[in-house]
Amino acid sequence: MMNASTQDSAEPDAIQLSVVIPLYNEEESVGPLIAALQQTFAEEPSRFEIILVDDGSVDQTYPKATAAADASGLPIHIVSLYRNFGQTAAMQAGIDAAQGRLIATLDGDLQNDPADIPKMVAHLEANQLDLLVGRRKKRQDGLLLRLVPSWIANRLIAKVTGVQIRDYGCSLKIYRASVIKQVKLIGEMHRFIPAWVAAVTHPSRISEIEVRHRARQFGESKYGISRTIRVVLDLLSVLFFMKYRARPGHFFGSVGIFVGAIGMAMLGSLGVAKFAFGQDIGTRPMLLIGTIATLSSLQLICFGVMAEMLSRIYHQSSSQPGYFTRHHHMTPAANSDAAVAVDGNASGSSSTPCDYLLPLPQPPSETTRERRAG
Structure with a gap:
């Protein structure tokens, strides 16, 4: 089994899958989560990496995550944000740090089952998809506080955006890195990721598949019925940017x-x-x-x-073009020195530095203090 040291020495292109997991006050869940990941990827032949993003937790999430990661022997990269920026920012931080050809995201509260990831990866590859969304089967949420608002939000989003996904709220998704890295997640865009991805690739390359869903074992849910109001407001922004961003x-x-x-x-x-x-x-x-x-x-x-x-x-x-290319092909008569981009833009899809890891202010030097005193 691959360990962290071998992963660090490998070329970034050798990583096939990056698993991104945002965490916020999940001190009780992070240990069992890493154990479930270890069981899932114990016999996985492809190269992979796991990226845990501690979104400014105020409990023992980070120290427990580092201890469990060191004991697991898995190639785990833990990104700790200075404060709580929200799930969208944490997800973007993980995507920025990811080096895999494919990127999987899931919640850190154990309601998503990591064992579904290999099945989803196989389905995405077999059907030539750019995004595969999990559809939670037999949801274990409260009827009033979660299911009813989620049902309303999913139908409303699908109707307005035209992307026919029945479970927008499921965090378990598999992306093609060359596509999701063209989307910059800000605000609370994680609810509308299929819609934003549809601005880069065709909706026919976005699909969903049934996945398991488990009841929350530890802690409290970060969402309530007030989320429906925010979804409606965010949906107006999504609709505007999808149809009128350039005009x-x-x-x-x-x-x-x-x-x-x-x-x-x-x-x-x-x-x-x-x-x-x-x-x-x-x-x-x-x-x-x-x-x-x-x-x-x-x-x-x-x-x-x-x-x-x-x-x-x-x-x-802006350096961002008004279009996104999937493949480039050149005949032998073409310029042999030109780069051929496969499964991405010609400029590549390398990750950008994380915008959310702000440098801490440095104390003034002795010379600066002497100048201020003078």
Whole structure:
């Protein structure tokens, strides 16, 4: 079995699978979790790595994780964040650190079964998928606090985004690294990862498969019914960025024209009543509403033009292209010195430095203190 020392000396390209697990106050779960991973990958022939991300836990998660990792003999990399940044940021930190060709993510509360990972990897490879999402079978959550809000959120997200996944909330997923590394996770985007991935690859390369789901053994759930409200708000952002990220002027302009048409119709009808029939319109509420709607229309259209200018400036200055390539093929007559990118962009899909590991402030040097004293 491969140990940490052999993994560190290997080439990054040799790693086939990276398992990313965010942890937050899971001191009781981390030991059994590593034991379950050890049992799952004990006879796994492919090279793999396990990345545990301690998301600023305030209990004994980190020391217990390091102790269990050292005793396991598995190639485990533990990333500790300075404070609690949230599950999305922790997941991004793990993806940034991952070097595998495939990346698996799962929760650290033992509700996801690591034994499902090999089956999911085989299914993803056999069906040429870029993302395989776990669909929890016989969920062990409370009916009111988890199942009902989750059911509503899943149907709403699938309807709005067009990505037909029935269990968006399952953290057990398998990604092709060259695809997920094109997506930068911020805020609370982990709920909508299939939708964001659909902006990089075709939805036909995203699928789901049934996985086991177990009741939480230790600690308390980090989610409640208030999550539904946040999902609705985040969903509006997802919808905007998926359809209008490169053309925000179309969104604000369309809304502005619609509101302006209503306002002009109101003012037009009042004009007819005033000049054709001699009616007094000065005290009618429609006059105020129509005026506000017309002015709001002009503001929305102007805002759309400004947003369009900002979008063009961003895309021109950003190193991220407006497209993503899957394969490059060159005939022998082509330039032999050009790099051929397989399963990713031509520039490669190497991980970027983690944005969430902020350097601690350093104490001033003796020279600096002497200058301040002087």
